[in-house]
Amino acid sequence: MINRLTQMFAHFILLLGVLLMVIPIWLAFTSSTHDNVTLITEGMQWYPGPLFIENYDEVLNEKGGFSEEITATGMLINSFIMGLGIATLKVIISMMAAYSLVYFRFRLATPIFWFIFITLLVPLEVRIFPSYKIVSDIGLTNSYTGLVLPLVASATAVFFFRQFYKSVPDELLESAKLDGANSWRFFIDFLVPLSKTMIAAMFIFMFVFGYSQYLWPLLMTTDEKYWTVVMGMKLIYVELYEGVSLPRVGQRFAYIILSIIPPVLIVVLLQRWFIKGLIQTEK
Amino acid sequence: MSFINLKNVVKVYPDGTQAIFNSSLSIEKGELVVFVGPSGCGKSTLLRMIAGLEDVTDGEIDLDGNRINEIDPSERDIAMVFQNYALYPHMSVYNNIAYGLRSRGIKKLEIEAQVTNVSELLQIGDLLSKKPGQLSGGQRQRVAMGRAIARDPKVFLFDEPLSNLDAKLRVQVRLEIKKLQRKMGTTSIFVTHDQTEAMTLGDRLVVMNKGVMEQVGTPMEIYYHPKTKFVAEFIGTPSMNFITGSIKDKTFKASSFAIPAKYEDKDDVILGVRPEDISITKATTGVKCKVELIEKLGSSTVIYCVDMKENQLCVSTQSRASVEVGDTIHISTNNKALHFFDRETSKALTK
Ligand SMILES: Nc1ncnc2c1ncn2[C@@H]1O[C@H](COP(=O)(O)OP(=O)(O)OP(=O)(O)O)[C@@H](O)[C@H]1O
Ligand SMILES: [Mg+2]
Numbered sequence: 281m282i283n284r285l286t287q288m289f290a291h292f293i294l295l296l297g298v299l300l301m302v303i304p305i306w307l308a309f310t311s312s313t314h315d316n317v318t319l320i321t322e323g324m325q326w327y328p329g330p331l332f333i334e335n336y337d338e339v340l341n342e343k344g345g346f347s348e349e350i351t352a353t354g355m356l357i358n359s360f361i362m363g364l365g366i367a368t369l370k371v372i373i374s375m376m377a378a379y380s381l382v383y384f385r386f387r388l389a390t391p392i393f394w395f396i397f398i399t400l401l402v403p404l405e406v407r408i409f410p411s412y413k414i415v416s417d418i419g420l421t422n423s424y425t426g427l428v429l430p431l432v433a434s435a436t437a438v439f440f441f442r443q444f445y446k447s448v449p450d451e452l453l454e455s456a457k458l459d460g461a462n463s464w465r466f467f468i469d470f471l472v473p474l475s476k477t478m479i480a481a482m483f484i485f486m487f488v489f490g491y492s493q494y495l496w497p498l499l500m501t502t503d504e505k506y507w508t509v510v511m512g513m514k515l516i517y518v519e520l521y522e523g524v525s526l527p528r529v530g531q532r533f534a535y536i537i538l539s540i541i542p543p544v545l546i547v548v549l550l551q552r553w554f555i556k557g558l559i560q561t562e563k
Numbered sequence: 564m565s566f567i568n569l570k571n572v573v574k575v576y577p578d579g580t581q582a583i584f585n586s587s588l589s590i591e592k593g594e595l596v597v598f599v600g601p602s603g604c605g606k607s608t609l610l611r612m613i614a615g616l617e618d619v620t621d622g623e624i625d626l627d628g629n630r631i632n633e634i635d636p637s638e639r640d641i642a643m644v645f646q647n648y649a650l651y652p653h654m655s656v657y658n659n660i661a662y663g664l665r666s667r668g669i670k671k672l673e674i675e676a677q678v679t680n681v682s683e684l685l686q687i688g689d690l691l692s693k694k695p696g697q698l699s700g701g702q703r704q705r706v707a708m709g710r711a712i713a714r715d716p717k718v719f720l721f722d723e724p725l726s727n728l729d730a731k732l733r734v735q736v737r738l739e740i741k742k743l744q745r746k747m748g749t750t751s752i753f754v755t756h757d758q759t760e761a762m763t764l765g766d767r768l769v770v771m772n773k774g775v776m777e778q779v780g781t782p783m784e785i786y787y788h789p790k791t792k793f794v795a796e797f798i799g800t801p802s803m804n805f806i807t808g809s810i811k812d813k814t815f816k817a818s819s820f821a822i823p824a825k826y827e828d829k830d831d832v833i834l835g836v837r838p839e840d841i842s843i844t845k846a847t848t849g850v851k852c853k854v855e856l857i858e859k860l861g862s863s864t865v866i867y868c869v870d871m872k873e874n875q876l877c878v879s880t881q882s883r884a885s886v887e888v889g890d891t892i893h894i895s896t897n898n899k900a901l902h903f904f905d906r907e908t909s910k911a912l913t914k
Contacts, residue, residue: 451649454616457636458643459663459710469662473653 305540312336312533319529335534350504352512352535358427359491359509360542365428366490367483367546374437374482375475379467381438382445383453393442400435404496412499422503431490437482444478445471480554487546509539564628565589566750567613567718572622574608574774582608584774585622595744595751597765599758601797605774606754610720613752614643627717637666642711643720647727648703650695656682656706657691663714681709684743701732708740712747719744719751725760737764758798762786770794792909795835795902801865801877803835807906815903818872820850823898826914831906838865838879840900843886849895852876854888868892 307324314329340353377396381389404411411430420426448471456466472479497508507515512535567590574583582605590596598606611617613624615636624631631639642663651659657678664674682688685705695703704724711719721740725733741764744751755761761768762782770777770785770793778790789795795803808817810832815824817834826832843849843866852868866878866886878894886892903912 449647449649451645451647452651454614454636455643455645455649456651456662457616458614458639458641459714460637460666461662462637465666470651470653 305537308533309537312530312537314530316527316529316531320527331530335530336538339531339534339538350507350512352509352538354505355507355509355512356538356542358424358506359539361424362427362493362497362508363487363489363491363542363546365424366431366493367486369428369432370434370437370486370490371479371482373432374434375441375471375479376467377438378441378445379471381442383463383466393438396435396438398435399433404431408495408499411496415500421500422506424506426500427497427506427508428490431493431496434486437486440478440482441475444475448474477554480550484547484550484554488543491543513539566592566594566627567752568623568625569609569613570623570625572609572612572624573620574605574612574617575620582774583612586774586776587622588769588776588779590750590752592750593748595741595753595764595766596769597761597767598752598754598769598771599761599765599797600756600771600777602756604771606756606771607722608774609771610643610722610752610754613718614641614720615639640714640716641718641720642714642716643722644707644711644724646723648695648707648724650703650706650710652695655692655694656687656698656709659695659706660709660713663710667714677713681713684712685709700727701736704728704736708743712743715747715749717750719749721751721753723755724753725755726757733760740764758800762798768798770797772797788911789835789902790911792833792835792904792911795904795911799837801838801879803837803902804841804876805904806834806836806874806876808832808834810903815901817874819870819874822896822901824901824903826903826912829905829912832912833904833906835902835904836896837900838877839863839881841876841878841894841896843878843880844893844895847893849893850876852892852894854886854890854892857886857888866892868894 307326310326310328311319311324312335313332314325315331318325318329341351343351381393415421415426415430420429452470453466456470461469492510493508494510497506498511501507501511567588569586569588572583572586573581575581586609588596598609600606608617612619613626615631615634619632626639626641651662654662660678660681661674664677669677678691679688682691685708687702687705687709690698690702690706695706698706704727707724724740725736728736737760740753753761753764755764765782767779767781768785769779772793778785778794780788785794785798789798792805796805806817808815809830810816810824810826811828813823813825815822815832815834822834824834850870852870854866854868856867858865858867863879863881864883864886866880868876868878870876876894904910905912
């Protein structure tokens with residue numbers, strides 16, 4: 281009896297949590313399918329309205345910006361490329377860095393690790409001007425390379441991979457060595473498959489990190505072709521003050537909903553891998 | 564020239580621990596040599612140096628006529644079975660066995676044939692698609708063996724591969740290893756701290772103590788002619804009895820008895836007698852003892868007793884002795900089965 285009660289209580293809490301997370305998104309979605317007059321006079325809407333196709337079509341295809349070169353679709357693609365690039369390179373680089381720190385026992389490995397770790401205290405925002413200077417000096421402004429490259433070194437990921445590698449039993453390496461595997465093969469045939477779960481998790485975090493960058497792309501891109509979704513978010517609010525007839529509230533919500541899709545896509549795609557890794561705890 | 568040669572090998576770990584002192588050993592092709600000794604005596608260290616997993620601090624290791632000190636483990640063509648097997652957790656049994664073959668660039672068809680071969684030999688054919696995590700301890704052990712065998716290496720190294728198995732399985736696998744090694748004729752080194760395992764498996768034993776090879780020889784040599792007190796004590800269960808005394812006029816004198824000994828006069832001598840070399844006599848001529856504890860093992864009976872001068876003695880008899888705790892018994896021994904050691908150096912006395 282008591283058991284049942286506690287269970288119900290637990291479910292109640294969980295349900296509350298779920299609602300708290302889902303309701304804002306639901307509201308944004310339903311509101312994105314109404315016309316602006318309804319939204320302004322009656323506030324946010326709980327049920328889907330009739331303007332789904334119109335609103336989304338308008339947001340996706342209308343050219344924005346000062347020189348009107350970019351659409352929301354374009355910005356979504358830019359952000360996706362930026363997130364993907366940052367996540368992929370970050371994961372690869374930190375895996376390799378952690379590998380060399382853990383398995384090649386050179387004398388300075390520990391100091392170097394701490395040195396890498398200290399860079400956690402110097403996020404991009406702090407070093408943004410020097411970074412900008414360097415990137416513009418080598419002519420990488422207004423390019424995907426410039427968007428991605430300064431963000432790919434990650435102390436956090438190095439740290440997590442290092443801890444994981446340290447937990448891999450030494451016998452595995454020794455056994456692999458005797459089986460004729462060189463350091464490269466050990467990395468590819470053993471560490472990569474063993475850290476699948478870790479890779480998936482890191483990739484998700486790093487994608488969201490890259491995707492949600494604001495300041496860096498803002499500084500980096502003078503060419504509207506390279507604008508990202510988060511920058512566009514600002515753009516779509518700006519016209520509020522420009523007094524173009526009615527504020528386009530519905531389209532704004534549509535834009536927000538669209539901007540959520542890429543990260544959700546990544547999570548959903550990788551989640552299966554992630555959870556599979558978690559269930560088969562093989563070690 | 565022997566197949567494996569250790570010449571004055573020394574190992575000092577980076578933290579300063581000296582694990583191996585000047586050790587030399589020759590192993591012939593096809594031999595099964597067992598390193599045996601108590602925990603921490605350096606067996607694994609020595610084995611790992613041969614495998615190339617530890618640097619050799621000083622001295623030389625030769626394999627098949629070539630110095631291998633500087634050769635990478637992956638190039639030595641040596642296979643090792645680890646205590647915890649170190650199977651590759653993310654690979655199927657098939658791939659575990661095939662991995663070493665693949666990394667040596669062997670063709671796919673050949674690999675398949677070889678894996679099938681090995682899995683039949685070890686009766687693991689129906690496990691090939693499983694992952695190590697889905698196997699029992701005994702099955703994992705087999706897979707680890709299979710992985711070593713598949714490559715047909717120059718040398719097999721085993722580091723206590725049976726210690727995670729239950730007692731019965733251990734005996735069974737021990738026999739299988741012996742048979743397999745005979746069949747394949749591959750030079751092998753087997754590390755264990757279990758002296759029964761060592762005695763039954765080895766063509767020759769290397770008894771180690773604190774980083775030193777105390778004695779190298781066939782199991783029988785080591786059992787009947789231990790060169791040091793340590794070897795005498797370590798090999799054989801129950802352990803050898805030791806009684807201190809001195810030799811004078813070809814007689815060994817202990818506190819409670821005297822026994823003929825054809826050695827030079829010497830103070831501070833230790834007499835060693837194996838429990839099975841002591842028998843209970845009906846006559847009252849033997850050493851008088853009081854029984855303190857009896858262990859009945861079925862095939863034999865172990866009697867722990869003390870003589871009148873408080874020397875602890877252990878007697879093992881095959882017969883079903885009708886002895887009870889608290890009884891007084893008389894014991895005697897065959898004069899040929901005595902071992903004498905110098906008390907200072909612990910070395911066996913020479914005639
Ligand atoms: N990596 C290391 N660094 C420093 N000392 C070590 C290291 N590995 C082993 N030793 C020391 O070397 C000695 C021999 O160790 P080793 O592992 O060879 O013993 P062993 O005979 O295999 O024992 P066991 O039967 O318990 O496995 C021990 O005193 C141990 O503490
Ligand atoms: Mg060991």
